[in-house]
Amino acid sequence: MVSAYETKSASALHGEACFNGVMDTLTAEQCQALLEESHVGHIGVVTDEGPYVTPISYVFIGNQIAFRTAPGRRTEAIQVDPRVCIEVSRYDRDTGDWSSAIVTGTARVIRNDPGKEQIVVDALFEKYRDAYGNLLSLPAGMGPGTRFIVVVDIAEVSGRSSGGYLQPRTRPGRL
Secondary structure (H helix, E strand, O other): OOOOOOOOOOOHHHHOOOOOOOEEOOOOOHHHHHHHHHOOOEEEEEEEOOOOOOOOOOEOOEEEEEEEEOOOOOHHHHHHHOOEEEEEEOOOOOOOOEEEEEEEEEEEOOOOOHHHHHHHHHHHHHHHHHHOOOHOOOOOOOOOOOOEEEEEEEEEEEEOOOOOOOOOOOOHHHO
């Protein structure tokens, strides 16, 4: 039986789902779909004061998650300790069904690579154009204040959903 908190590498998922008695384990394909479809993620970084979690607007490209950010506590933490964790989720208010994917990886700030920066900015603009308008279409270093592109190389991914089968579905946080 798989523990509700066990992490599997992306290659270990092999598209197989299993039932752990409480929640369903998402397949690699389901995790990928959730990462592609979700619009808000939460990134956890390690700081001297302890864990620090903030929301991000991101894109999922290949085996990487990329986002744009300004200088601050999150960026400083990544430069000191690049280990990060990103969580994305989906919740249906009508049914109470939920899905969540968790990614661990190594983050790096992209510098002096205008081609990579522009690929990420273009992907962000495409994904969020209806919500954010033209601001993201500016070159990576332009716009209000300094902006950085951060890329997270994914090391592991796992996912869970509210379950089902013949038992009641679980609620987020096991409510």
